[in-house]
Amino acid sequence: MNDQSGLDSYGDLIADARGIRTVMVVDDSRAHRHLIALHLREWGYDVLQAASGAEALALCRDHPVDLILSDWMMPGMSGIDLCRAFRAMARETYGYFILLTSKTDRGAVAEGLDVGADDFLAKPVHAIELRARIKAGDRLVKLQDRLQFKNARLHDALRKLQSMYDTLDGDLIEARKLQQSLVRERFRDFGRAQVSVLLRPCGHIGGDMVGFFPVTGDVLGLFAFDVSGHGVASAMMTARLAGLLSVASKEQNIALFCAADGYHARAPVDVATRMNNLILSEMRTENYATLAYGVADLRNGQVAMVQAGHPHPIVQRASGAIEWLGDGGLPVGLIAGAEYDGFQIDLLPGDRLLFVSDGVTECTNAQGEELGQDGLATLLDRLRDQRGQALLDTLVWDVARWSGRDEFADDISATLLEYSG
Structure with missing residues (x-):
């Protein structure tokens, strides 16, 4: 009928x-x-x-x-x-x-x-x-x-809607498990450095993704990106972009290239450019993404980075001093032919590098005020003695306490590199 x-x-x-x-x-x-x-x-x-x-x-x-x-x-x-x-x-x-x-x-x-x-x-x-x-x-x-x-009639319609909701809710729960499985490791000790990641979607599924992958024994890639929008479309694009920075398959990872002596890391600027071109030419979606990507050489503490619309990367020195890195840049997948600027930072023993999503800096309290860079710097100063996953978990707890609620309006994610030298 x-x-x-x-x-x-x-x-x-x-x-x-x-x-x-x-x-x-x-x-x-x-x-x-x-x-x-x-x-x-x-x-x-x-x-x-x-x-x-x-x-x-x-x-x-x-x-x-x-x-x-x-x-x-x-x-x-x-x-x-x-x-x-x-x-x-x-x-x-x-x-x-x-x-x-x-x-x-x-x-x-x-x-x-x-x-x-x-x-x-x-x-x-x-x-x-x-x-x-x-x-x-x-x-x-x-x-x-x-x-x-x-x-x-209304009761029948509500019953059907409830049935549809229950089915969709079950599918989204399974999708959340699959999305979380894309983060293969939450922590790894590389000897000279330790890497920890945090991924907390605001709903069943989210648009954030974080991760890291070894290039050689002493070189590793770090990334954090945030797809615009929310819901299924953003989550699907997130999964696709995560595949471009695959931890399991180096031949599919656009941040690597193969030479006679093995795989090497591309310059971060090239990674942002390639991702921008792939989104515009192959995905053809209204969504775009912000990106923070870095290549860390653990032998000397040098980290080459690119910032493409993502919140500024943060270096917290062993002394507790905070430095904000990068000039902003354009998101990937937004403008054809976009150009990106790279930069480099030297880490000393005891320093740490942090990529965070705007779900942290743009989180609002009951008065509608954003946490912002100053608020985040205050929290990090208070947590200077925390390390690894404990630092990230406590940071989330502190942001929740500051906002006055347990549920966040946006995804919260972070990638943390702690350099011991």
Whole structure:
């Protein structure tokens, strides 16, 4: 069935709202019951009669009654008691209730409304007024039917949406596991240096990626990138870019080239340029990425780097002093022919190099203030004695405490190189 036919069927269902078809007259006066029943049959209603409240309730259990016309004053169960019991019955549709009474004081009317009566009709009953009251009740019952149909439709739609959400949520959980598996190592000790990484998506999956890979025994590559946007598209592009800096397969790693004596590291500027060209020529997506990439020579502490729109790399000296590196640069995958500038830093024993995502520096507190470079520098100064994964975990905890919340609005990631020399 196509969508339009479904809408038409739903429209027909609403148009056929049941309304009032079966009316029960409850009165201990047989003559009065028959007189009202006579009018009701003339107007096309199915009529049931009961001489008492107890008899009326018994009939209600076996017959679908749409409206009850009940005398107020009856021996045994009064009209008020009947109304209260009728409202307590489980029903699939709404039942309209009119009390027939000679009472006119406000207290009596309030009591009737309180137990669930919909309307009142003075005795003796006049046919014209009776018919008008029933038509008014018919409009209300039809409205109730329509609301019930709409609620049922809405409930069905919500049930389907919940099922779809549960399926999607399960898929995203599995996607998160796959994305996390792209970070093969969270820590490695290279002797002269130790490398630690942190990856914390703000949702099931994220657009950040961090990592490192050995080029030779004393040379290694470090990277951190952040794909624009959020969601599945960003995560898929993240996985693709992670493949370009593959740890497991050197022949697929665009940061390496093969010579007669083995693999060597490309200049960081060349890596940014190649990644920019690949995104624009092969991926053809609206997303782009920021990148921080470096090649560290552990023999002398020299690190050649490129910054392509990523937050400034940070060097924290052994003394605790903070240095911000790079001039910003253009993201990769944004502009064809973009040019990138490289730079170099010399690390001394006890120094450390940190790449962080903008999820850290742009994290806001309750007042809407960003942590920024100054705030991050303050946190790093406080954590100068922390090392490795403990430093990164404590940094996340401190950022969360500063922001006042445990969940972040953006992915948080970091790559940390600690140089011992």
